[in-house]
Structures are given as C-alpha cells and as structure tokens.
Amino acid sequence: MTAKSLLSASRIAARTRRGVGILCLSLLAAACASTAPVMVGTPRPAIPIEQVVVYSHPPPAFQDIATLTASSKSAFGPGGPKQIDKVVERLKAQAAQLGANGLILEGFSDAETASVGTGAGSSSYSGHTAVGVGVGGSFGIFKKTGKARAIFVTPAAGAGVPPAQ
Numbered sequence: 164m165t166a167k168s169l170l171s172a173s174r175i176a177a178r179t180r181r182g183v184g185i186l187c188l189s190l191l192a193a194a195c196a197s198t199a200p201v202m203v204g205t206p207r208p209a210i211p212i213e214q215v216v217v218y219s220h221p222p223p224a225f226q227d228i229a230t231l232t233a234s235s236k237s238a239f240g241p242g243g244p245k246q247i248d249k250v251v252e253r254l255k256a257q258a259a260q261l262g263a264n265g266l267i268l269e270g271f272s273d274a275e276t277a278s279v280g281t282g283a284g285s286s287s288y289s290g291h292t293a294v295g296v297g298v299g300g301s302f303g304i305f306k307k308t309g310k311a312r313a314i315f316v317t318p319a320a321g322a323g324v325p326p327a328q
Contacts (some may be wrong), residue, residue: 213263215258215265228261247271271309
C-alpha cells in the first residue's frame with residue numbers, strides 16, 4: 164500500500180467514526196423526546212401522582228382534560244410488562260401535572276424506530292494470494308407507545324367503577 168492510500172483509508176475511518184457518533188447522539192436525543200398533551204378541557208392545579216387512578220372503563224361521570232401519549236424505548240426487543248408499566252407511569256405523571264385524578268387507557272402499540280449496526284473488515288495480500296475477513300452486527304431500538312385520556316372524576320362519581328388491575 165502506498166502512503167497516499169493509507170492516508171485515504173485513515174480519513175475514511177475517521178469519517179465513519181464521526182458518523183456513528185452523530186447517529187448515536189441523534190438516537191439518544193430521540194429516545195428522550197416526549198409528546199405534548201392535546202388539551203380538550205380545562206386543566207386543574209397539579210396533584211401528586213399517587214392520586215391518579217387508572218380506569219379500564221370510563222366512570223359514570225367525569226370531565227375530559229386531555230389526550231395523552233407516552234412512550235418507552237428499549238434495545239434488542241419490544242419489551243414486556245415492565246415497558247408497559249413505564250408507559251403507564253409516564254402517563255400518570257402527565258395526568259397529575261394537569262390535575263387529572265383519573266386516566267382511561269386507550270391502547271398500546273409497538274414499533275421498531277431505529278437500528279444501530281456496525282462492522283469491521285480486514286484484508287491482506289501478498290504475492291499471488293489475497294485473504295479478506297469481515298464481521299458485522301446490529302440491534303434494534305423499539306418503542307412502546309401508550310395513549311390515554313386524562314380525566315377529572317368527582318369522588319362520588321368514581322366510586323362505582325373499579326380501577327384497572
């Protein structure tokens with residue numbers, strides 16, 4: 164190999180490392196992004212998160228405050244109950260900030276939002292023989308998203324409906 168080709172290979176490797184670094188920072192920033200609530204009613208003063216009750220079915224009387232969306236990301240797989248629990252906790256936190264004492268879950272979804280991959284290779288040659296070897300790998304970044312309605316339930320109205328389990 165000539166000095167010129169070595170310099171060129173070094174520049175390509177530096178650009179690749181920089182590109183992978185920028186990709187990782189972008190994915191990290193996207194993982195921390197949250198969505199704003201869609202207000203459909205009047206918010207109330209914030210309450211402690213422990214006072215937010217999750218309902219599987221709407222109580223007899225309530226006031227809509229907002230439609231909420233929250234997500235949780237995990238690497239390697241879509242996750243299971245722990246990911247759903249994270250999403251529900253984030254929904255409850257959003258509801259508490261709006262003064263909603265109830266949350267009606269509307270559904271969950273999974274999506275692979277990105278994948279990160281890398282590879283390395285090497286080659287050698289001499290005389291009449293050339294040998295090359297390479298290896299690569301990747302993993303996915305999954306997002307579990309939940310949607311819910313933040314509601315305000317008067318204490319007497321919510322007494323007849325059991326909360327979600």
